[in-house]
Amino acid sequence: MAATVKEVKLKPVEATPETFKDFGQVVGASPDGEEFGPQDAQLDLSRGTPRFYIMHLEDRPLKFSTITHHASVTQCLGSIGGHPWYLGVAKPSIVGPSDEVKKDGSVDGRNIKDSPWGHSYVPPAVDDVQVFRIEGSKFLKLNHGTWHAGPLFKADSMDFYNLELSNTNVVDHTTHNFRKKNGVIFSIEE
Template sequence: MILFPPPLSSYPRNSPCYGQRVKMENRFGSKPKPATIKLKPIEATPETFQEFGQVVEASDDGDLFSSKDAQLDLTHGIPRLYIMKIEKRPLEFASITHHARVTQCLGSIGGHEWYLGVARPSLSENLNESESDLAKNGVKASSGHLYEPPRVEEIRVFKISGSKFIKLNRGTWHAGPIFKAESMDFYNLELTDTNLVDHTTHHFKENGVVFFIDD
């Protein structure tokens, strides 16, 4: 278990603790070095990933549409399907992103092994009254929606291997694709303007941590 101090933003500005943290950071010239949290990856299957979206595997030619196929929401814009080339993504991450208006699909061309850090959706519509603390911790995204930042203890890492792709539910936090190879190609299904108007990012430096994939 790693213990780390709360982020500076968690203290009221008029509290003694806030002043002490500011003095400490000024004294040492920078914030304390982030603590590294090591996460063991979970093999992505339809069962293990269902809280975050879907794992879609190969089906026989001629099979009819079913719940095993990607359940998509592309109603808020024009769909964009493209191949993205990614280089040098080491097994670590310090930020995480969600898209509130679209279900995103990601898959490795060639079925190579890759990883994805995730946290469950925390849009206001996803939270019931017992879970939600929006009045205290809610953040308004630049695109206008309200959400809670992801909780450090809820971050998970999945390993995706073979002929399958990931469908992320709307609002699912994700970091990646991440991989061991020098470069990889991925197909990506989202909207034409997803990266322009629907790209909300949380930086874990606010929590004083970074994540390392232990595999």
């Protein structure tokens, strides 16, 4: 556990299909009747019952110290009304069969952890965390294992639509605490 806490300030990047590609997809409006293609959300909801719902969130200031990933599902998030919001992210780090695990139990010099949900992962490094700003009629699709913190926003409250599995937050919710493990909290500055 870290003794002192350091604040790391992050400047948000506008979420576009190009800037967000390492974490998932940015999906915008398309004409009615357009056929399915790569511009559409590439979903995996095959490991359970899909849940599409509206989340009402309050008091989510532009700071975070924990980050979460879901190994069994892609997740979609978007604000109702297209109001601006922010999401802290880091690339997926689930350890798979193709990863070269060293004798000391590390991948690329970083220690492997076992999730209580049946998979192994490498915790994200402080320098791996980025923040994206999302606004307008678009949503984010997060790839399997994308670390995320948020949605965060300046307003007192906001509503978001969320597509995940019915039990994602019960059986697939791995969290890394940067304050406890790295002595860091993140703040978003514009």
